[in-house]
Amino acid sequence: MAVDRSEWMDHVRSVLRSRHYQWLPEGLGGEPVDVAMTYMLTDIRHVCRMGGINFDELLERSRREFLKEESQMA
16 A cells, blocks of 8 residues: 655654654653664564564665655755
């Protein structure tokens, strides 16, 4: 199922400008963003294991999508 992400980067830029991403560390006891993201990725790994999803394959697909989106913005 293809998801329309044509406006997604505008949304990401808007979130970054608004600094709303800062809720991540605030929700994790004031941890720095990189630590909060580590916890989030750890949770995603648990979800993948429970759902029978290969996290490394998911991560690779994510990397390819990221590179594609980055090249489209260049």
